[in-house]
Amino acid sequence: MFIAPLAAGAQKGMTIPVEYYKLTNGLKVVLSPDKHAPIVTVAVYYNIGFRIEPKNRTGFAHLFEHMMFQGSKNFPKGEFDKLTERNGGFNNGSTRFDFTNYFEVMPAHMLEPILWAEADRMKGLDLNQASLTNQQGVVKNEVKVNVLNRPYGGFPWLDMPQYANENWYNAHNFYGDLKDLDSANLDDVKKFFETYYAPNNAALVIVGDFETADAKKWIEKYFSAIPSSTLPSTPDLAEPVQQKEKRFTKEDALINKPAIAIAYKMPPRNTPEYYAMGLIDQLLVKGKDSRLYHRLVQQKGITANVNGGINYLGNMFNYNGPMLWMTDLIYDGTVPSDSIITQVDLAIADIGKEVSDESIKLAMVKMRSFLYDNLGGFYGIGLADMLACFALFDDNPSRVNSLEQEFRQVTPELVRKTISTYLTPGNRTILITEPAKKESK
CATH class of the missing domain: 3.30.830.10 (Metalloenzyme, LuxS/M16 peptidase-like)
Known part of the structure; x- marks a missing residue:
């Protein structure tokens, strides 16, 4: 990304192009064009991380991140990876405290197919028991490999919030208790998707080599008809003032x-x-x-x-x-x-x-x-x-x-x-x- 200098005499700082608007269904859209390389990065951030996942379902936000790669009704499992990798790009996702994100880096001419694919799984993820059972096993193995069976596993990134914080939302095991992961059922998954994976709980960001008019046209075409959801009130995340070591x-x-x-x-x-x-x-x-x-x-x-x-x-x-x-x-x-x-x-x-x-x-x-x-x-x-975080958290x-x-x-x-x-x-x-x-x- 090229960061343009300011005019002579101006206060030094970044001048990154940012265009921000919202669709009628609540989707936040951020466009930041840059013509210095023929690539484009598309990112969709959902305003749900493991901090506010359901009680007695620790690790559920992370489990659902895996579910988003299990295919949609129009784009079966594995096709998303084929779309990116066979065209010289890559994709990934992650779960963090306050968001779950998905992103693709692609040649510039692949912007429209990627927007279609992201919209397709936002509106029609293929949720079934076979995929859920499979990904429960994957996530449990990930916990074992990255935490339980690794020296200093979880120290201190996973451990410290559980010791330092008092509020359950900030202090629970974000990676997930194995019993909680096992107890998640298909109804839980469907309810979670319908609630949080909605346009009015998301930000779409495009960075790179694209024409703004084309991007807006494709975003309207593929995302505008996706219905919004009724979002629950945000839990109280406040921590009591700590007085003693x-x-x-x-x-x-x-x-x-x-x-x-x-x-x-x-x-x-x-x-x-x-x-x-x-x-x-x-x-x-x-x-x-x-x-x-x-x-x-x-x-x-x-x-x-x-x-x-x-x-x-x-x-x-x-x-x-x-x-x-x-x-x-x-x-x-x-x-x-x-x-x-x-x-x-x-x-x-x-x-x-x-x-x-x-x-x-x-x-x-x-x-x-x-x-x-x-x-x-x-x-x-x-x-x-x-850009996505500032859109989600600060508008x-x-x-x-x-x-x-x-x-x-x-x-x-x-x-x-x-x-x-x-x-x-x-x-x-x-x-x-x-x-x-x-x-x-």
Whole structure:
């Protein structure tokens, strides 16, 4: 994706073309043309993620993502992959906290067939018991491979929300309990599809080489007649204010070294403190010049690498609800965990004491690098993701062009305020996973 420069003398920032409108059935449409390569990316995002999946059906949102690849009444199972792959493209999908998405990257001349195919499965997914049984098995095996039978499986991306949060919607096992996956029935699947996989609960994004008039004509032709649904009220996702540090330990029989994760509850989205946390994140954990890398790797030699960030299942822009800033690392068992926590506290304190206009400029350089890499790379998928999320969550995909300006409003005083409010022991959860104790013979 080419990001055009602004005119001389204008405030630096992105100028991504964004056209936004809605069909009469409620479908949100975002168009962002770019003629620099003869490819097109189509993405459909549904405003249903695993955060608000039905109770006693953990993992259901993810299970349904798999069901969307089982064919429609006009396009049998396997034909979607053939359409993309035989024409030099690819497709995929994923389930996240607040959305489930499906996308295709194709040669530009294949835009109309892809729009038809996406509309076809939106209006007429082939839901049957054989497909459900098959995909229940697939998802259960995925849980076993990615979590249950893998060292550090689920740590900390899956584990931490369950320990740090109190509200069930934020704290349940998103990947799915095997009993819950088994108990899902065909009626559940049909009701879920009819409720959430409707145009008034979705955003359609097209990025790349296309003619706007043609795209609008095809979108109207294939999507406008799909009926909207009656959406249920959104559950209350609010988390109680955390007043006291929480600490937990779990065992993992597949690991030889312990690992620690430290998570702090984030400020609400789009607040000044939210943008400050984005820059604090850059200073704390992004790159080998970050405070935690310097202290834990270079200075103390406690670990070989430090992970961290806002939203381990995406980034700071593609969620809509309570979120955690988190850092984690694997360390030697001879190192006391409290010494690691102390170094994290000192790194945070360093930023609070030393923050200046210069350090904020450094964080901005790193943030701009992330933004431009994400929005300008990988066939436009990163841009489509952000446009879709801003359409779904904010009704304003043009927000993409104002992000830099929002970060520029962050001052040293705001950074210090954010640290003193959110990066405190009382607002954090610490989770340590240890090698399982071996039974003596």
